[in-house]
Amino acid sequence: MYQWVLQGNEKVLGTEHTSMLQTVNNLGILYNKQGKLAEAEQMYQRALQGYEKALGTDNTSTYIPALNATWGLGALFEREVDLAKARIMYSKALVGYEKVANFPISQSL
Helix, strand or coil, rough: CCHHHHHHHHHHHCCCHHHHHHHHHHHHHHHEEEEEEEHHHHHHHHHHHHHHHHHCHHHCCCCCCHHHHHHHHHHHHHHHCCCCHHHHHHHHHHHHHHHCCCHHHHHHH
């Protein structure tokens, strides 16, 4: 179903529209849950790169959907037991979430 929606969104919205990129990220989540880790990583990376291209790298650091894609990559790397990469992705996402919330989440944990 996501593949069908993704193809439709790409045709109607274009490959860099944030709504289309959210569908790409959702497909990454689905693939991760199905254990299709290579496909999941491809979708998360595609979403994140698309957000960076559409919004600029500075803006993606506080754009929740882009942060969710970053968090998804962290979860994927954790699942693959690549803890160094997982830590980097989780840290990037956490810093962004803190900026959005204007609250230091990591200090409250």
